[in-house]
Amino acid sequence: MSARLTGFGAAAIILAAGIFGAPALSAPSGGSGSCDELLTLVRKQTALFKDLRLEVEITQQNQKELATISDDFGKAYEFKRSKLVFSSPDSFKISAKAGIVNVSYIVSGNTKIVRAGFINKKTDISKTPHKKQIAIDAGILDETFFKHYTVRGCRKENLDGRSVYKITAVRSNAPDKPEYTWVDAGDLRLLKREKREADGSLKARHVYTKHKLVGGIWVPGEMRVYGRNEKLAGTSVYTNARVNTGVEDKEFR
Numbered sequence: 404m405s406a407r408l409t410g411f412g413a414a415a416i417i418l419a420a421g422i423f424g425a426p427a428l429s430a431p432s433g434g435s436g437s438c439d440e441l442l443t444l445v446r447k448q449t450a451l452f453k454d455l456r457l458e459v460e461i462t463q464q465n466q467k468e469l470a471t472i473s474d475d476f477g478k479a480y481e482f483k484r485s486k487l488v489f490s491s492p493d494s495f496k497i498s499a500k501a502g503i504v505n506v507s508y509i510v511s512g513n514t515k516i517v518r519a520g521f522i523n524k525k526t527d528i529s530k531t532p533h534k535k536q537i538a539i540d541a542g543i544l545d546e547t548f549f550k551h552y553t554v555r556g557c558r559k560e561n562l563d564g565r566s567v568y569k570i571t572a573v574r575s576n577a578p579d580k581p582e583y584t585w586v587d588a589g590d591l592r593l594l595k596r597e598k599r600e601a602d603g604s605l606k607a608r609h610v611y612t613k614h615k616l617v618g619g620i621w622v623p624g625e626m627r628v629y630g631r632n633e634k635l636a637g638t639s640v641y642t643n644a645r646v647n648t649g650v651e652d653k654e655f656r
Contacts, residue, residue: 437559460484504520567594582598
C-alpha cells in the first residue's frame with residue numbers, strides 16, 4: 404500500500420494539470436506591458452470562477468518515458484480513474500480506488516492529507532509553499548498564478564498558427580529553472596506548459612486540448628505529457644467537468 408500511496412501523491416499533481424507542483428509564494432511581477440495586459444484579461448475572464456469538479460481517466464502510458472521525468476512518476480498511472488475537486492484559491496482533492504480501498508489526496512491551505520483505508524496522514528506544508536495547489540494545477544489560469552509565481556515576462560507569439568501569450572515564470576526555490584506557459588490570446592484557454600532545467604533542457608511538457616466552455620471557463624478535455632526525450636509519456640482525459648457547483652470547505656477536511 405505504501406508504494407501505491409507514493410504514486411498517488413504524484414498522481415494528484417499529474418492528473419490535475421502537470422508535474423509542475425504548486426508555485427512558491429512570491430511577489431507578483433508585472434513590469435512589462437504585456438504582463439499587465441494579460442493579468443487584466445485573466446481577472447476579467449475568471450472573476451466569477453470559484454470551483455471545479457471533473458473526472459480523470461488515464462488512456463495511455465509509456466512507463467519508460469514517464470521515468471525520464473522522475474523515478475516514481477509512472478506510479479501515478481496505476482490509478483486509471485480518479486475524481487478531482489478544486490476550490491479557489493488553493494484547496495485541491497483527488498480521489499481514486501486502490502483495489503477496494505478508497506484513497507484521497509488533499510492539499511488545502513497549509514495542510515496536506517493522504518487517506519487510504521486506516522491511514523490518515525496530515526502534514527503541515529506552511530514552510531513548503533511550493534506544495535500548495537492553485538488553479539493552474541487544475542488546468543485553468545487565474546489571478547493566483549501571478550501571486551504565487553515570479554513572472555519574468557509575457558509576450559505574444561504564434562503557436563501552431565494561433566495567437567498566444569507565452570509566460571515565463573520561476574519558483575522562488577528554483578530561480579534558475581524556468582517554466583513556460585502558453586495560453587490562447589483570445590479566450591485564455593491553457594494550451595501548453597513546459598518545465599526546463601537550468602541548462603535549458605526539457606524536463607516535462609504538457610499539452611492541453613479538446614477544451615470545453617463550462618460556466619464561462621475553458622476546461623481542458625485532454626492532457627498529454629511528454630518526457631525528457633520529447634516522446635509521449637501519458638495521456639489523461641477529463642470528463643464531466645462542472646464549474647461553480649458550490650464546493651464546501653468540508654470536502655477538504
